[in-house]
Amino acid sequence: MTSITDPPQGSFRLSMLINDTRYRSLTFQAIAAILLALSIWYLGNNLIQNLRQAGLNISYSFLGSPAGYDINQTLVEYDSQSTHSRAALVGVLNTLLVAFLACATATVFGVLAGVLRLSNNWLVRKLMAVYVEIFRNIPVLIWIIIIFTIMTAVMPAPRAFRGENPEATMLFDAFAVTNRGIYIPAPIWGPGSMVVVLTFLASIASIFFYRRYATKTLYDTGRLLPTFWPSVGLFFVPVIVMFFVMGQPISLDYPVLGGFNFAGGLQLGAPLIALWFALSIYTGAFIAENVRAGIQAVSKGQSEAAGALGLRSGRIMSLVVLPQALRVIIPPLISQYLNITKNSSLAIAVGYADVTATLGGITLNQTGRAIECVLLLMLFYLTISLTISAVMNFYNNSVKLKER
Amino acid sequence: MSDVHAHSVAFVRTETLPELPPPAAETGVLKWIRENLFATVPNAILTIVSIYVVYAILSGVLPWIFNGVWDASSLAECREILNGTSGACFAVLAERWPQLIFGLSYPADSYWRPALAFFLLFFAAAPVMFFDLPRKLLLFTAIYPFIAYWLIWGGTIMVPLVALVGFVAGYLVYQRLVTNSFAAGFFGGVAAAFVVWYIGGLLIPDDASDTAMLTAVPSRDLGGFMLNLMLGVTCVSLSIPIGIVLALGRQSSMPLIKWICVVFIEFIRGVPLITLLFVASVMLAYFFPPESTVDLFLRVVIMITMFSAAYIAEVIRGGLAALPKGQYEAADSLGLDYAQAMRLIILPQALKISIPGIVNIAVGLFKDTVLVSVISMFDILGFIRGPLLSSTEWNGVYWELLGFAALLFFVTCYGISQYSQWLERRLATDHR
Numbered sequence: 001m002t003s004i005t006d007p008p009q010g011s012f013r014l015s016m017l018i019n020d021t022r023y024r025s026l027t028f029q030a031i032a033a034i035l036l037a038l039s040i041w042y043l044g045n046n047l048i049q050n051l052r053q054a055g056l057n058i059s060y061s062f063l064g065s066p067a068g069y070d071i072n073q074t075l076v077e078y079d080s081q082s083t084h085s086r087a088a089l090v091g092v093l094n095t096l097l098v099a100f101l102a103c104a105t106a107t108v109f110g111v112l113a114g115v116l117r118l119s120n121n122w123l124v125r126k127l128m129a130v131y132v133e134i135f136r137n138i139p140v141l142i143w144i145i146i147i148f149t150i151m152t153a154v155m156p157a158p159r160a161f162r163g164e165n166p167e168a169t170m171l172f173d174a175f176a177v178t179n180r181g182i183y184i185p186a187p188i189w190g191p192g193s194m195v196v197v198l199t200f201l202a203s204i205a206s207i208f209f210y211r212r213y214a215t216k217t218l219y220d221t222g223r224l225l226p227t228f229w230p231s232v233g234l235f236f237v238p239v240i241v242m243f244f245v246m247g248q249p250i251s252l253d254y255p256v257l258g259g260f261n262f263a264g265g266l267q268l269g270a271p272l273i274a275l276w277f278a279l280s281i282y283t284g285a286f287i288a289e290n291v292r293a294g295i296q297a298v299s300k301g302q303s304e305a306a307g308a309l310g311l312r313s314g315r316i317m318s319l320v321v322l323p324q325a326l327r328v329i330i331p332p333l334i335s336q337y338l339n340i341t342k343n344s345s346l347a348i349a350v351g352y353a354d355v356t357a358t359l360g361g362i363t364l365n366q367t368g369r370a371i372e373c374v375l376l377l378m379l380f381y382l383t384i385s386l387t388i389s390a391v392m393n394f395y396n397n398s399v400k401l402k403e404r
Numbered sequence: 405m406s407d408v409h410a411h412s413v414a415f416v417r418t419e420t421l422p423e424l425p426p427p428a429a430e431t432g433v434l435k436w437i438r439e440n441l442f443a444t445v446p447n448a449i450l451t452i453v454s455i456y457v458v459y460a461i462l463s464g465v466l467p468w469i470f471n472g473v474w475d476a477s478s479l480a481e482c483r484e485i486l487n488g489t490s491g492a493c494f495a496v497l498a499e500r501w502p503q504l505i506f507g508l509s510y511p512a513d514s515y516w517r518p519a520l521a522f523f524l525l526f527f528a529a530a531p532v533m534f535f536d537l538p539r540k541l542l543l544f545t546a547i548y549p550f551i552a553y554w555l556i557w558g559g560t561i562m563v564p565l566v567a568l569v570g571f572v573a574g575y576l577v578y579q580r581l582v583t584n585s586f587a588a589g590f591f592g593g594v595a596a597a598f599v600v601w602y603i604g605g606l607l608i609p610d611d612a613s614d615t616a617m618l619t620a621v622p623s624r625d626l627g628g629f630m631l632n633l634m635l636g637v638t639c640v641s642l643s644i645p646i647g648i649v650l651a652l653g654r655q656s657s658m659p660l661i662k663w664i665c666v667v668f669i670e671f672i673r674g675v676p677l678i679t680l681l682f683v684a685s686v687m688l689a690y691f692f693p694p695e696s697t698v699d700l701f702l703r704v705v706i707m708i709t710m711f712s713a714a715y716i717a718e719v720i721r722g723g724l725a726a727l728p729k730g731q732y733e734a735a736d737s738l739g740l741d742y743a744q745a746m747r748l749i750i751l752p753q754a755l756k757i758s759i760p761g762i763v764n765i766a767v768g769l770f771k772d773t774v775l776v777s778v779i780s781m782f783d784i785l786g787f788i789r790g791p792l793l794s795s796t797e798w799n800g801v802y803w804e805l806l807g808f809a810a811l812l813f814f815v816t817c818y819g820i821s822q823y824s825q826w827l828e829r830r831l832a833t834d835h836r
Contacts, residue, residue, distance in 0.1 A: 029660040036664060043691045050690045121447050122440035123454045137817035138810045139771035141778075142785060146810070149802045342676035349778055360682055370686035377682070378675045385674035 062367045063088070069362050071353040073269050084363050091355030092380060098272060098354065099341040102279035106340060107333070109280055110287025117292050128288065135285035141346050143282050148274035148350040155179040155270075158261050176255055176262055182273055183255035186266040190249035199242040207234045271352035275344065283340050287333060294329035295321065327399050334392045341384055355380055468492050472804075478797035496801045497808055500792060504808065507627020507782055508791055514558070517618065518630050521555040524548060525637070533823065535830075549641075556626070556634070558618035566604030570597040586743030623701035627782040629812055635783075636770035639708040644762065646709065647716030648755075652746065654717065655724055665717070672714035677772050680707040685779040704776055712769045716762055723758030724750065756831055763824035767817045774813075784809050 017027045051057060063085040070080050075093040078086055117128040135143070158178045160166060170176045176183040214225040243250070255265030298321050306320040307313075347354040348361055356377060364373040428434060442448040471491030475498065476482045482493035497504070506515055528548035531541035550564035574597030582589030626634065653665035672680070684703040692698050727750060735745035777786030788805045792798055798805075 025658045029658050032658075032661050032664065046693055047690050049694050050692075053694055119447075119450070120440065120443055121450050121454075124450050127454050127458070133818060134814065137767075137771075137814045137821070139774045139785075139813055141774045142806060142810050142813065145785070145789065146806050149806065153800075153802060345676040345678045346775070346778075348678070356676070356678060360679065364682075364686070370682075371690065374679060374682050374687050377679050378671075381676055381679065382671065382674040386670070 056368075058371060059369075060372055062363075062369050062372070067363065068366070071358065073267075073272060073353060084359075084367070087363060088355060088359040088376070091353055091358035094352065095341070095344055095347075095354040095356075098275050098279070098347065098352065099337075099344045101276050102283065102340045102344065103337045105276070105280035106283040106287055106336070109284030110333075110336075111291055113284060113288035114291025114295070117288060118295060132285045132288050135282050136289075140278060140282040140343055141349060144274055144278040144346055144350055147278045148270060151181070151270040151274050152179050158257065161257050161262075170255075174252075174254055176257075176265075178262070179270065180261065181267050181269040183262045183265045183267055185252040185254050186264070188251045188253050190251065192246040192249040195246055196239060196242050196250060200239045203234050203238045207231045210234065269352070271347065271350040274350050275347050275352050279340050279343055283336050283343075286339075287336050290329055290332040290336070291325075294325040297328045298324045330399075331392060331396060334388060334395070338385055338388050341388070342381065345381070474498050479799065479801055480797075492804050493801050494804055496792075496798045496804055500798070503628060503792075504784060504787065504805075505628045506630050507625065508787060509625040510621060510627065510630075511619065511625075514619065514621065517555040517558065521552040522630075522633070524551065533827075554618065556630075557621055557623065558616065559620035560608065560616045561618075562604075562608045566601060566608065569604065570600040573597055573600045586741070586747075623699050626701065627787055629784040629809075631776070631781065631783040632770070632773040635705065635708060635773040635776065636766070638705055639712055639773075640766045640769060642705070642709045643711075643713035643716050646713035647720055647762075648751070650713060650717035651720035651724060654721055669714045669717050672711055673718070677708070677711055678775055678778060680711055681775055681779050683707055700779075700781065704779075704781070708769070708773070712765060715765045715769075719758045719761035719765060720754060722761065723754035723756075726757050727754055759831065760824050760828050763820060763827070767820050767824075770820075771813060771817060774809075784812065 017023050064083050066081050067084045067087040068080050069087070071078055071087065071090055073094065074090045075097060076086075076090060078090050113128045113131055116124050117132070119125055119128075155177055156179065158176075158180065161170065161176065161178075174185045210230060211227055214227050217223055217225055253264050255262040255267075257263075302320055302324065303316050306316040311319065344354055345356040348357045351357065359373055359380075360377045364370055367373075425431075429438060441451045468490050469492055471486070471489060472494040473482045473485050473491060474494050476485060476493065476495035477499065479493055479496075482491075482495055486493075502512065502515055506518060510518070525548070527541070528545045531537045531539070531545055547568060550568045553567075554561055554564045574593035577596040578589040578593030580589070581592045650665050650669060653661050654669065656662050656665075681704065684707040685700065688703045688707070689698065731749060731753065732745070735749040740748065774783060774785045776783050777789065780786065780790075782790060788809060792805065793800075793802070
């Protein structure tokens with residue numbers, strides 16, 4: 001009879017803290033904790049001494065005092081008597097606005113360029129390669145400034161639209177491209193316009209449900225319902241009918257030249273246009289590469305197998321290739337959206353009033369509260385980034401290949 | 405049977421015909437054009453539209469470039485020479501060329517110094533970039549930072565020399581002790597280096613810089629494209645070791661260390677570089693000891709290095725995660741300790757996988773160095789937008805200057821990305 005016994009356990013000795021792998025990690029973590037605490041103490045101590053020397057303190061009360069500066073492009077009500085926190089809010093909304101617009105257009109540019117880079121057409125392929133390489137290899141700040149310069153130095157001044165024989169004319173009498181920005185018609189929401197909007201939302205929901213129903217019928221009975229024309233019909237018909245039933249409640253306010261400038265309509269300032277367009281084409285070049293890589297990542301055997309099953313080329317794309325390509329495309333796409341949001345902080349270079357320009361620019365310079373402003377700024381961007389990465393992780397987990 | 409057949413038909417050809425040439429539309433240029441440009445109707449439309457776009461762009465740009473004026477002293481003079489025709493005013497590049505490259509206030513008689521440093525950079529970078537070169541050349545790479553510092557900033561040669569001696573002493577001690585344990589070698593080396601630097605600092609007299617061979621240039625006088633290059637090269641090379649440490653820390657099984665690295669990386673990656681530059685310009689000074697004056701260049705280098713280190717750490721983490729688990733287990737089964745396993749087995753493979761990613765980060769970072777113009781440093785963009793465009797002679801010369809800056813960045817970044825693709829092919833050891 002043999003029995004296995006545990007090797008004799010020696011009692012704990014101090015040298016085991018270094019030599020025994022079971023305890024060594026504790027030693028290292030203790031050292032790291034001490035170093036971390038020491039450096040925080042050192043930096044904090046320096047901060048306190050420096051602040052005392054400069055006669056400053058950390059306080060966020062400046063957020064409640066009047067800002068005293070004007071912002072020319074705001075989404076919410078704001079004037080120079082509003083508080084600094086209101087100015088920061090205006091900046092936050094402007095950041096989100098330009099980020100949203102740029103994400104949308106960058107996706108369009110990127111998908112177009114990415115698909116065209118795989119086109120059979122040699123010339124188009126090469127042109128798209130040139131587009132991608134040129135925009136990826138030149139800093140986005142230079143692009144923003146180039147487009148801003150085009151907007152302000154090349155476009156005609158509003159007074160060029162004046163007179164019998166104007167040097168510049170409006171497009172369709174509705175759009176005016178001037179060196180102060182682009183003027184577009186603004187919608188006027190009359191009474192009853194809510195009904196039209198609600199109808200629109202309802203028709204979008206019904207398109208969604210109809211498609212679900214079509215898929216379900218296909219899976220249950222094998223009958224293929226048409227989806228394209230019913231969707232188009234559902235999209236347009238109810239809204240147009242309701243628009244006329246309610247007596248045309250939504251009208252457009254066209255920009256009109258008056259005095260030295262255009263009045264009416266909606267003004268998209270030159271900085272907004274520059275930032276929006278530059279971020280779109282710059283990030284579009286990166287998205288194009290992601291799209292191309294995603295489509296190429298689906299092996300040719302997949303589309304050949306789908307073809308062997310008798311699927312038509314449109315269905316091969318939508319049912320076999322795209323679902324697999326999207327799994328590859330979407331994570332880098334979302335991080336490109338994150339990059340757009342972070343790069344929108346370059347607004348400060350062209351004077352667009354985003355949060356970096358209001359909170360981190362004018363408010364910081366006026367109040368001298370550098371530490372508070374920069375911390376708030378970082379907190380804002382950090383919140384956005386962490387939210388987007390949380391969404392991305394959620395998506396990644398939901399599309400992850402279920403393997404053993 | 406065949407006889408009957410032969411007699412029943414009037415004529416049977418007995419010899420083969422000579423081969424005809426393929427139809428003209430199925431060969432050569434014509435076939436290529438038909439298949440690649442006009443395969444289908446939409447394709448043909450796309451081709452025609454593209455040709456028109458290319459024509460429109462070239463017909464606008466080419467005369468402007470070839471009609472350019474290279475010899476004038478102001479924009480007004482340029483316009484006089486052009487006399488209404490379309491043409492660029494490249495004279496601004498000819499006149500302000502040294503300032504665009506070296507910055508507004510770098511002393512003109514010392515331009516050869518950064519130029520020489522730039523020239524030597526190729527020799528220093530070559531053994532790192534091309535593995536076939538003799539390994540001895542890495543010695544030059546190791547001393548290059550000290551030479552470059554001395555050339556660009558000037559001043560007494562003692563400062564870089566003491567720094568170099570400190571590193572050498574540290575390395576020697578490390579070599580001595582690393583056979584015992586990595587930790588002893590590492591901390592011993594660091595301690596030795598600090599001792600040498602402290603003693604060396606006492607030895608350098610205060611007025612050494614006044615009588616130095618090369619006149620000292622304060623770092624606020626650095627500018628132009630040189631500043632972009634310096635920031636890019638310095639921050640990338642500093643951030644690679646930091647990035648490796650952060651990536652290893654994030655993979656660590658020790659919760660506290662992992663936690664510190666995760667917070668650092670996610671924080672830095674979550675905020676735009678411009679806010680970090682704000683930190684460098686308005687906030688970082690509060691965290692240094694009250695009497696110290698750390699100049700803006702160094703503060704910017706610190707922040708950009710932290711920024712790129714976080715991104716590089718994520719790339720390297722990807723490389724570490726891509727290694728098969730067997731590699732870690734093999735290292736363990738050989739009885740290697742953590743430092744040995746990482747140094748000899750894991751990192752060489754993980755770094756190889758991550759090189760393309762690191763080069764991408766480096767290109768992105770180099771492009772991002774223009775952001776320092778926002779915190780009023782006169783890099784190439786800051787110089788163009790600030791002193792140059794507001795000067796009376798050259799007010800309004802936008803396209804030549806912005807185009808020149810864009811061209812410099814394009815050439816550099818495109819070159820680096822081509823190198824990265826070459827490297828990827830070169831390092832591919834799997835057989836396809």
